[in-house]
Amino acid sequence: MTTEMKKLNVLMCGAGEYTTGWTEKGASKSDKKIGVVGLTLFDLRRLGKVDQLSMVGVSGAKFPAIKKHFEENIAGVYKDMDVSFESFPKADNYNPVAYKEAIDKLSPGDAVIIFTPDNTHYPIALYAIEHDLHVLVTKPAVQLLPHHNALVAAAKKHNVVCFVEHHKRFDPVYSDAKARAASLGEFNFFSAWMSQPKSQLDTFRAWAGKDSDISYYLSSHHIDIHCWIMQGRAVPTRVVASAATGIATSEPYNCVPQTEDTITLLVDWQSLSSSKHRGTAVYSASWTAPLKSGVHSAQQWYYMAEKGEINVDQAHRGYDIVQDETGKAWYNPFYMKYSPSESGHFDGQRGYGYISIEKFIDAARSVNAGHVQPSEFDGHGLPTIANTVLTTAILNAGRISLDEKRPVNIKHTNGEWILE
Numbered sequence: 001m002t003t004e005m006k007k008l009n010v011l012m013c014g015a016g017e018y019t020t021g022w023t024e025k026g027a028s029k030s031d032k033k034i035g036v037v038g039l040t041l042f043d044l045r046r047l048g049k050v051d052q053l054s055m056v057g058v059s060g061a062k063f064p065a066i067k068k069h070f071e072e073n074i075a076g077v078y079k080d081m082d083v084s085f086e087s088f089p090k091a092d093n094y095n096p097v098a099y100k101e102a103i104d105k106l107s108p109g110d111a112v113i114i115f116t117p118d119n120t121h122y123p124i125a126l127y128a129i130e131h132d133l134h135v136l137v138t139k140p141a142v143q144l145l146p147h148h149n150a151l152v153a154a155a156k157k158h159n160v161v162c163f164v165e166h167h168k169r170f171d172p173v174y175s176d177a178k179a180r181a182a183s184l185g186e187f188n189f190f191s192a193w194m195s196q197p198k199s200q201l202d203t204f205r206a207w208a209g210k211d212s213d214i215s216y217y218l219s220s221h222h223i224d225i226h227c228w229i230m231q232g233r234a235v236p237t238r239v240v241a242s243a244a245t246g247i248a249t250s251e252p253y254n255c256v257p258q259t260e261d262t263i264t265l266l267v268d269w270q271s272l273s274s275s276k277h278r279g280t281a282v283y284s285a286s287w288t289a290p291l292k293s294g295v296h297s298a299q300q301w302y303y304m305a306e307k308g309e310i311n312v313d314q315a316h317r318g319y320d321i322v323q324d325e326t327g328k329a330w331y332n333p334f335y336m337k338y339s340p341s342e343s344g345h346f347d348g349q350r351g352y353g354y355i356s357i358e359k360f361i362d363a364a365r366s367v368n369a370g371h372v373q374p375s376e377f378d379g380h381g382l383p384t385i386a387n388t389v390l391t392t393a394i395l396n397a398g399r400i401s402l403d404e405k406r407p408v409n410i411k412h413t414n415g416e417w418i419l420e
């Protein structure tokens with residue numbers, strides 16, 4: 001039976017930079033000063049798509065500062081923004097499983113948006129799905145391929161929407177390039193470069209090199225874009241990884257000894273329509289790029305196929321600003337636009353950071369109303385958990401290749417992707 005679309009209750013998991021714009025050192029100085037998830041959900045509540053909001057971190061101590069930050073920098077800047085939310089845990093002591101209490105308070109059909117450290121995505125997403133909740137999990141969805149397969153199975157069993165927040169799929173240039181690649185014939189070569197300045201090693205100190213690496217953190221973006229372009233046309237078969245080291249582990253960063261600076265994955269791809277066509281992909285990511293380069297994230301890729309090529313440079317979009325104090329900088333208004341509209345309201349509804357979250361909210365609401373089945377989104381080219389399994393396969397294979405110093409094969413057996 002189909003009904004009208006109801007407003008969605010949403011729990012935000014993680015109270016960090018992406019959700020709130022608030023970091024250990026106060027308001028973030030990056031390109032996410034007031035965050036993305038909280039702001040987008042407050043605006044979607046203003047527009048009638050979202051109802052009750054809650055947020056869970058690992059300690060209640062940070063919430064008074066976060067609430068003040070939202071009051072001043074969101075409610076105080078944009079018109080008609082209700083920035084209220086219920087916070088978990090209530091107590092100030094460290095509690096890494098407070099997400100269970102917050103999830104237990106929700107009802108089937110509500111939603112959970114997860115922006116927590118990479119190694120916590122799997123238990124939180126699984127717990128939410130098993131409570132019949134729709135889930136949007138940030139990239140990298142999980143670190144291990146068996147965990148990804150388990151989430152695909154759980155989402156199917158509980159008939160809920162589970163998307164990975166691969167917002168670059170909604171970048172107008174990337175999505176246009178994806179469509180154009182389809183007419184260029186057999187794939188031949190892909191190369192991607194993404195980097196952030198080495199000051200990020202301070203920002204990421206708590207987990208860098210310990211709980212995740214720069215390939216999971218940054219290459220996940222372009223590996224997903226390439227897998228998306230190749231979906232149904234070719235599959236990855238073999239991964240060899242190489243890493244540069246020595247900067248992160250030296251003064252002044254002194255990261256843990258196993259921290260890599262720059263990770264490169266070399267991946268073989270096999271065409272599904274022609275046994276003689278094979279391609280090569282090189283995905284590189286670094287968090288030891290120079291300071292003051294004018295961009296927060298260098299991000300460029302090159303795609304070559306039988307009948308043409310595509311070049312994308314999303315760090316320099318033909319738009320730069322010079323200020324006496326700081327010099328030249330390239331901004332990215334296609335991602336999040338923070339300046340208010342003529343009427344004084346939030347005006348970033350066309351940014352791909354916003355669209356990515358709105359697509360998930362719309363999907364969950366339409367499933368709740370009985371208009372669509374969650375599995376239908378797999379056929380829409382959206383970053384569903386089922387559509388993103390090869391992204392995790394490549395990232396996981398890369399990690400194994402680095403740790404065990406060997407090539408890793410990706411295979412499809414008994415209806416499932418595995419690593420060998």
Ligand SMILES: NC(=O)c1ccc[n+]([C@@H]2O[C@H](COP(=O)([O-])OP(=O)(O)OC[C@H]3O[C@@H](n4cnc5c(N)ncnc54)[C@H](O)[C@@H]3O)[C@@H](O)[C@H]2O)c1
Pocket residue numbers: 013014015016017018019023032056057058059096097098099115116117118120138139140217
């Ligand atoms: N910052 C970015 O630009 C960005 C962009 C896209 C995706 N991401 C992804 O989002 C995730 C978080 O990134 P961030 O930059 O917001 O990190 P962050 O370090 O600023 O925040 C992480 C938050 O997660 C919370 N947390 C940790 N363990 C938890 C648990 N067990 N339960 C609930 N909360 C827990 C922490 O308290 C903290 O508030 C990462 O997976 C990252 O890859 C970040």
